[in-house]
Amino acid sequence: MPFIPHTDADIRHMLETIGAPSIDSLFDEIPSDLRCGQLKAIPPGLSEMEISRLMSERAAQDGRLINFCGAGAYEHHIPAAVWEIATRGEFYSAYTPYQAEASQGTLQLLYEFQTMMAELTAMEVSNASLYDGATALAEALLMAARVQSDKSSQEVWLPQALHPYYAEVVASCTAAQGLKVRRLPYDPATGLSLLPPQAPDAPIAVVIAQPNFFGVLEDVDALTDWAHAQNALVIGLVNPTSLAVLKPPGQWGGGTGRGADIVCGEGQPLGSPLASGGPYFGFLTARQSLVRQMPGRIVGQTVDLDGKRGFALTLQAREQHIRRAKATSNICTNQGLLVTAATIYLSLIGAQGLAKVASACLHNTQTLVTALSAVPGVRPAFETSPRFHEAVIVLPRPVAPVVNALAAAGVFGGFDLSRHFPELGHALLVCATETRTESDIRLYADTLGRILAA
Known part of the structure; x- marks a missing residue:
């Protein structure tokens, strides 16, 4: 939708209606010494054609490696239809779907996204996305801590062969939550994670990156069985594209075949372009028994009074809505536009x-x-x-x-x-x-x- 500014006549009519002499008078409660004054260093405004030319020239200065x-x-190929659809006004400007009766299109799309991610990871439930892959991992660890709150150690294991930036985000998000992070070393000859025969303290969760940061495919069955033998939850950190050809986390485990308990990752490969570091989105799926501790929003399917299918936010006694300090998460951001692109991307290919x-x-x-x-x-x-x-x-x-x-x-x-x-x-x-x-x-x-x- 193009931006249409108010005309001078519109502004005069508005001021006359509210009885104000000028636009500046609407801000007279701001002390004069706090006002920025004239923006003398800002050049005159440009037309749409001029600004497009300027930005294209500046972008070209970066080159394209x-x-x-x-x-x-x-960097994956993104079919042209993905962003042609995602940037339609209905999706591009849609706000958080708190009012289900006014947001059925957005809610249905998020429900379809959840369904796709649950199927891709072979898990039972999915949320409607998180901020990015690194914070999704941090949220998964905090979720595991809530599930395993009866344990005294509150120790979690991260592979050493983990994205270093993910490890930094985990440290930032969990340091004040009482979690103790230990690192699983890797074999310098193979790049595979090494596990001690028995953990010094029973961990509450073990993270398995598949593939790990080096691109190496871990022995996920052995790692999953080891973690479950320690009564730890298994958190799978996965590249969603890889799940098209690799065993999904819900089927990991050679002995019990119980699979991962929580799965998370970065959704950028699914239709989001490289754009100077973002924006990206995280995904998180889990077993049904853990759904009450899932962070973020969840869209559910229901029927109305006439028996017609409908969608609504569900299990919402959390986050900013009600519980505040008792929330499962205070990162309730749903990266809706990126999820829209991912859903369209997966539907197309x-x-x-x-x-x-x-x-x-x-x-x-x-x-x-x-x-x-x-x-x-x-x-x-x-x-x-x-x-x-x-x-x-x-x-x-x-x-x-x-x-x-x-x-x-x-x-x-x-x-x-x-x-x-x-x-x-x-x-x-x-x-x-x-x-x-x-x-x-x-x-x-x-x-x-x-x-x-x-």
Whole structure:
């Protein structure tokens, strides 16, 4: 919907109706020394055509690198129809659907999203999204703490091979909640998480990242069985695209087959473009028995007095509505527009389409690793471990200058691991989604070779 400003006649009529002499008089309660005065450093206003030209020119100054970086944010192809539909006024400007009778379209879309995420993760219930993947993990841990509140340890285990930014968010969100975070080490030869035969203190929850931050696929069955043997809840942190080809968390576990108890992750791969760090959205699914402790909003399906299907927010004795300090969460943000795009994306490409995307990512990453490993001095890390669309390579020199040189040549080479995982040496995390072509990969390998040979 375009913005239509008030005309001078509209403003005069409004002021005459309320009896005010001017717009400024409406703010006369603000002390003069707190007013900003004239904005002399702000240039004159531009027309729509002029501002579009200016912003296009400034965006072009950033350039457009061929992207081989993932690390939690992935460049996937998004069908044009996704955002053509998502930016319709009905979706783009819709507010929080507190009034069910006025929000049936929004509520139905969120219900469809929940259904898709529950099916994708093989879990029983889903919320209507959270702020992002990192906060979704923090919320999952706090949810586990509420479920296991009868335990004295309040200890949770995070894999060392976890996205370092996720670990930082978890620390920020849980530090004041009494949770004690322990880290599961990883095998430097395989990149797989290592577990002690028995935890020193029985944990309340164990996080399993699949794939982990290195792109390595964990032995989720063994990890799940180990965690359940400790009477801990299993929290699966997953890439949703990978679930099109991997065993879903609801089926993890070789012994009992009980599966994960809570599943969360970042939904950005499902139809959201890379946009300078956001906005993204988190998802969270769980077993039905835990639904009362789920954070965020939940949309339920019901029938009206005439027996017609309808939708409403349900199980809402929480958050800002009623309970306040007793809330399950005070991050009740539902990233509605991103969820809208994700629902449309999944509806358009379907289960087979998502599997094709995941398979293409697997193929392209293997092709990339093979090409880069042929460059003298470069070798793959965790070579014997299976992976999903990300991999670690080790360079013969410090990573940062190489990445900068690659960027100058038009290639975004990956995520420098040396800051967060110095034990890996000059390690670089690389990624190739379905958007990368063979010529892109050849360009990367040739450019890397020239830089390392210089």
